[in-house]
Amino acid sequence: MLSTTTLPRQLEELHLLKCSLLPGEHLEFVPPSKDAEWWEIMLEGYPGNEDNLPTPPSPARLEITIDHAPVQFQVELPSDYGGGSQLDGVKPLVSVKGDSISRSEQERWQKLVKDTLSELSGSEYIVYELISVYILPQLHAEYDGETSSSTSPPPCTQAPPPIASAHYHALLTSHHLISPNKRRSLRQWSSALSLTGFAKVGYPGVIYCEGVQEHVEEFVTSVKAMQWLALRVRFVEPAPESSGSEGSQERRWVEFEKVGEVVEEMRRLGREDYVTEMGIGSVGANPGSTK
Template sequence: MCLQRQLQELQLIQHSLLPGESFSFTLPPEDSRIWHSLLDSFSSTDATSASTIAIGPTSIPQAKFEVRVSDAQLRFEVHFPERYPEDTDIDNAQAPSVSVNGDDISREKHYKWRAFVQQKLSEVQGNDFPIYQLICMHLLPKIHEELSGIMDSPDEQDPKRPLETAYYHALLTSHHLVSPAKRRSLQRWSSELSICGFAKVGYPGVIYAQGAQENVEEFVSNIKSMQWLALKVRFVEPIDLGSDEHHQSWTEFQKVGEVVEEMKRWGRDRYITEMGIGSLGLK
């Protein structure tokens, strides 16, 4: 069971990488070959038969791999203990370790990144695939955010983030939202376009976004450009943010009830209850 779960998580990470992001095992050549063989076999067989993959469990080395972004100075190295994900409390010996490595990075930057990793690692504990969540929902987007900040000229205003503009919000629904790639895209676009909001994953899919008008419109356009089943744009319209204290980054929810509670917290529950979300189902 541990091997199957590890292979599932590694596959999720690999399939969620965006252009410029890379995954590689940091093991001796023969051990790396074993893990590549396991992943290839796992990808071509039913997940329930993972335990029958050619190499016996006593011959399998512990998984060690790194994920990095091109042009970034640092990289993240992950070590899966043999019995991970069993008993994976953050202080337990079977918890995975995540280290920050890099060339020519200052001690201060290294310390800040280590603290960030530990903070996010504690937040993702209890998820089915915590390392996938850590890397793909937190670390890689943070790296891209830093790189974007470095490349932006301080003397030039980012056209995607106007100082004074109209604010809009949008609500979209779909039959489902389960694809890791789509979830990663939503996370990345929200960061690039200064969008706050949430996605309700699973069945059905619900996406709510707010921000500057042109950014929200671009966000919605990006979503529509992907393949969706029964995607509906419920509205894209102006909103008065006023003294709204609930600005936040992108969030994911698992249940429709959580969506209703979040919109109530923002004082905007009528936007979804009027459409039957959370009461009569998706119309």
């Protein structure tokens, strides 16, 4: 039986997974139908229903699929999964199914799952990382191709900068930035629109870009079109002249893994206050600032 600690933790991870899905990606609870309906109702009400949660009739069983792929991944969460017990070796039960896949294909996917679960041992969000970081990108690469519209929104159009257009910059933050599809899209869009900037991956996600006003605004619109958890556009505004050590022409799109690297990059550009005054990399900062 799920404890009062385990159930909210499982709902939190399922909610995180659901919010990370892109168009064409699906999460559905599987029968028994009564149990599936119970989990759907609980997940639909999360967050907000954490107090006095009823006891689930059975462990959560869900199916992950994408459009046009014959493979389905069924995941069952053991009753003691999510109570801090991942470190003790409690893992989800994952099976690979598909009416039109060969036995060798099924075994190949099952091996991928097994190897990945071993790598994720001790992770805080095993199911979330298994599905969003490994399985879904691999499914898209194999069945859709990287240019499929189901893996990312339509790419930004490439156009030369308008003459005498204003120079802008933008800052966005999100709960996290992990998806390889999103990271690849950010890199492609920045190149197509001749923007410089960076993405800080992991928790939290931070995105900063700089360039011609029309291109910065198009980039922000494309980012907002993707599915995010707690995405916030901090500002889109005229950029000050850089007082850092390098001009914008010498920079490109880069990725960081630590908040400290974000602060250091903005300091190098002479724009450190734009992140620290919002609470990014500064404990005592005022998060309500909109600079």
